[in-house]
C-alpha cells in the first residue's frame with residue numbers, strides 16, 4: 231500500500247490526528263506565551279533573576295523529551311491524562327525561546343529611546359506597552375516561531391505516552407515497518423511546521439521596526 | 444522675565460559610578476527662573492550626566508538637588524519628569540510612532556482631548572520650523588536635522604516650565620541652526636521657561652545663554668554671565684575663548 235492510497239483511505243483518521251496535533255501544539259504554545267513573555271519582562275526589571283530563570287529554562291530544554299514525560303507522570307491532575315502531560319511538557323520546552331527572546335528584544339531597544347521615554351515621565355508600565363514591547367515584537371515573534379516549530383516536531387513523540395497526534399501514525403508505522411504509514415504522520419507534521427514557520431516569519435517581518443531613529 | 448528665584452539648584456552634588464569613578468564632583472550652581480543656563484564643556488566633562496540627575500534618570504551619589512525648592516528625592520519621579528521637558532542628545536524618537544504621535548505622547552497620556560492635541564502638534568511643528576505635512580511620517584523618513592527638531596517639539600509638548608536640552612541643535616547646518624536659535628530665544632522670551640542648555644559650541648552659548656557654566660572633568664570651573672565669559676581671567680575660559688576666536692579669524696581670512 232503506498233503513501234497516497236493510505237492517506238486517502240484513512241483521511242478521516244489523518245485529519246483528526248492532525249487536529250489533535252494542532253490542539254496540543256496550539257494550547258502549549260499559548261501557555262508558553264502567557265507564562266514566558268511576563269517572565270521575560272520580569273527578568274528585564276529584576277536583573278538578578280535573569281541568570282537563574284534562564285538557567286532553569288535551559289536545563290528543562292536539555293531533558294530528553296521521553297524522560298520529561300516520565301518525570302511529569304506523578305504530577306497530580308496533569309499525570310491523569312496523557313494529553314495534559316504532553317501539553318505541559320511542550321509548554322516547558324517552549325519557555326526558553328520565549329523568555330530569552332522577550333529579554334533580548336526588550337534589552338536591545340536603543341538606550342536613547344528608553345531614556346527619552348522615561349525622561350518624558352512615562353511610568354514603567356507605559357514604557358513597557360507603548361515602547362518596549364512594540365519595539366521588541368519582532369524578536370518575541372521570532373521566539374514564538376522557534377517554539378512553534380520545535381513543538382510541532384516534539385509533539386510527535388507525545389504519542390509514545392498515548393497523547394495522540396500525528397506521532398501515533400509514526401509509531402504505528404514503525405511497529406508495522408511500513409514507510410507509508412510513517413510518512414502519513416511525518417509529512418503532515420512537516421507541512422504544519424513549514425506553514426507555521428512562514429506565517430510567523432511573515433508576522434515577524436511586519437513587526438520589524440524601521441531603524442535609524 | 445528672569446528673576447533670582449532658583450528653579451534648579453545643585454548643592455555639592457556628586458555622581459560616582461559603582462566602580463568608584465567620579466563623574467561629577469561637588470557641583471553647586473542654580474538655574475534661575477526664566478533664564479537660559481548654558482552648560483558648556485568638552486566631550487566627557489559630565490554635561491549629560493548633570494542633566495540626567497535633574498530628572499532622575501540617574502540618582503545622585505551625594506549632595507542635594509532641588510527642583511522648585513523641593514529636593515528631587517521628595518518629588519514623585521513621574522511628576523518630576525512631567526514637570527521637566529527633556530530633549531536628549533541622541534534625539535531618541537520612537538521609531539514605531541509617526542512624528543505627530545511622537546510629539547503627542549505626553550499630552551495623550553495626560554488625556555488631553557484629541558482636538559487640543561492635534562492643534563498642539565501643528566503649533567509645535569510651526570514653532571520648530573517644520574512643515575505640517577511631515578506629521579504623518581516616521582522618524583526614519585526624516586533627515587537628521589528634522590529629527591532633532593521633532594525632538595525639541597516633543598520636549599515642549601506638554602508645556603513644562605523647565606527644559607533640559609542636550610545639544611538640541613547639534614545636527615543642524617549653520618543657517619538652520621541660527622534660525623532655530625533665534626526662534627528659540629524669542630520663544631523663551633514669550634514663555635519664560637527655565638532652560639538648562641548643553642552645548643560645546645561657544646557661539647551658541649554666547650548667543651543663547653543668560654549665564655554660562657563651564658564644566659571640566661566633572662567640576663564647575665566658571666559660572667558667569669555671557670558677557671563676562673569673554674573677559675574672564677580664568678585660564679580654562681580663556682583657552683575656550685581663544686580656541687573659538689582662532690577658528691573665527693581663520694574663517695575670515697580671504
Ligand SMILES: Nc1ncnc2c1ncn2[C@@H]1O[C@H](COP(=O)(O)OP(=O)(O)OP(=O)(O)O)[C@@H](O)[C@H]1O
Pocket residue numbers: 460466484485486487488489490491492493532643
Ligand atoms: N553609562 C555610563 N557608564 C560609564 N561611564 C559613563 C556612562 N555614561 C557616561 N559615562 C562617563 O561619564 C563621563 C561624562 O559623560 P557625559 O555623557 O556626562 O559627558 P558629556 O559632557 O555629555 O559629553 P558629550 O559632550 O560628549 O556628550 C564620561 O567620562 C563618560 O565616559
Ligand SMILES: [Mg+2]
Pocket residue numbers: 490491492532609
Ligand atoms: Mg553629552
